[in-house]
Amino acid sequence: MRFLIAIASAFCISTGAAHAQEPDPAHLSLVAGYKAAFTCSAHFNAGRTVEEIDGDELHRIYPDYREAMTALPDAVIDEKKKTVTVSYEGGKRMAAWRPYLGCAQLPSGDGDGSISKLPYVKSVWDRPAPPPLTENLSDDLELSQTVNNAFDRATYGEGTETTAVLVMKDGAIVAEKYREGFDAMTPQRTWSVAKSIAATVIGAAVHDGLIKIDEPAGLKVWSSPGDPRGHITLENLLHMSSGLTSPTAGNRTDDVYFGGGRVVDHAITNRLVAEPGALWRYANNDTMTVMRALRERMKNDQQYIEYPFWRVLLPLGMERTFLETDWNGDFVMSSQVWTTARDLARIGLLYLNDGMWDGKRILPEGWADYVATPAPAQPPLTRANGAQMPGYGAQFWLFGERHGLPDGTYAAQGNRGQYLVIIPSRDVLIVRRGFDDGGGFDIAAFSADILAALEN
Structure with a gap:
């Protein structure tokens, strides 16, 4: 009997070790998405070369991404289509660039079929250049x-x-x-400096009377009778105290950031685990959710996608700022701003x-x-x-x-x-x-x- 147990244990250890060596397609998809997204944004937003990107944007990344990143093939940049594609074992990931909105990751397995469905901003900068910042450089x-x-x-x-x-x-x-x-x-x-930019956009919306911070966020997905998430206010979200569950530390929302996932599928679907306003928990999802709440209030997707530009960036002269979105047109303004x-x-x-x-x-x-x-x-x-x-x-x-x-x-x-x-x-x-x-x-x-x- 002991012999059989020993064999069974050895078998489990052996197969477990073999399984651990097998590549995880879900993880590879995230890492390939990371490479596609950062290469796309750094190249088309900032004009950086592949060599520069490898040395900075793709260097010293999340430790759990590093080994898989080194095994990926080179990113394929299409200068005409403004896309970046990264292949991995079992699939490929693609990011596509647009003026003002930078790069959006396309959903896994879709190829470039979603490019035509991405949101676009009209030429908001076709006007006289804003006055430059005042300089009084010190020689101290x-x-x-x-x-x-x-x-x-x-x-x-x-x-x-x-x-x-x-x-x-x-x-x-x-x-x-x-x-x-x-x-x-x-x-x-x-x-996450983007979170403070999101708060600025929300502030402009408050000034314009589009929202009130002390009212419920009012998301449609939370509107069912008895859903306790219906009590979460915009202020709770701004304060990082929504009470919603989130991954450890609340700042690893990889499915949205690198996986080509939508905000509506990943950021607003979590369950409530604490009374809104009672517990501080740093969460990218809270920021993405408050921006989604603004979108649902505006009820006009084109006006929503252009609102931050007309109300904040354009008046301030922020001509080199890109507010990136998911492929569904929701701002990922918890992080993905350049x-x-x-x-x-x-x-x-x-x-x-x-x-x-x-x-x-x-x-x-x-x-x-x-x-x-x-x-x-x-x-x-x-x-x-x-x-x-x-x-x-x-x-x-x-x-x-x-x-x-x-x-x-x-x-x-x-x-x-x-x-x-x-x-x-x-x-x-x-x-x-x-x-x-x-x-x-x-x-x-x-x-x-x-x-x-x-x-x-």
Whole structure:
């Protein structure tokens, strides 16, 4: 009997090991989608070469994607069709580019049949160029050295890779630097900085009377009698306290980001596990859901797809910003936005001016205070090692004296080191872009050093 058990155990171990070596088609599809999406966006949005993309956008990616990524064949770029295709064992993945909207991933197994069904934006930029940002570049040695330190891959964190730094004081650029291969016209993926851009679009919609943040999100899929998700408000979503379940950490929504999945199939279908507003849980799905709620209220898909451009990007002169969507026309504005350091600075200026731009109101009066006010439910503010973590407002992170920064400081933050830091008390903006790995860039220390340099 023991002999039979031993044989059975050995058989299970043997077949389990063999099974572990077999490629997982679902995982390969995600990794191929990652390569197709990033190659498409970096090439057609930013004009980057395949070699540059391999060195940055496809370097130091999610650890669980790295081995499969190295085994994939080269991406096939079709310059005429503006598509990128990546094959893998069992299939292929494709992403297609459009003006203003960047790249959308097509559903797996569809080939290019969905390209004609993708949303498009009309020529919104056919008008005089917006005035440039004011420049008053400083020759202060301490400020210059602090900026340079951000690029040395050590001062503010091992494994950091800075591509851009821009500092504004009193409405003017006082410092600006780019890594080789990047300049003021080079857009880069924002990752979760996009969430703060989404909050800006929602703010414009509030000002226009399209939505009210204290009302239920009102999604059709939640409208059945007795569905508790019907009680989730737009404010709950902005505060990351919807109460909906989400993957660990809430920021791995791979089926939408890399799998060609639709927002309506993956972001709004989760079940409720906590009372809305009672529990903070960082979730890409909450941001995608609040944008979906705006779409359902507008009831006109073309007006919806153009709304962020006409109401936010166009007035601010954000000419190098791409708001990417899924193939169903829903913005993936939790992460998939490509923009420049200068365009992010324009967003920051809008908030420093309490939603006013060139004498016109873009956001409701007080919206800047609203996004920077602590939400009722907060993330853990202190780690076991004593590190002071930022709080959370409405799609912005909150800093203050415990981080060595003035109270009232708030920031848009994204994976791999994307930051827009807004310091109202000092009339200062700090933009930092990167391709970080490891522990990440110490934005609080860097911002404190920038402020110290500006004081001298």
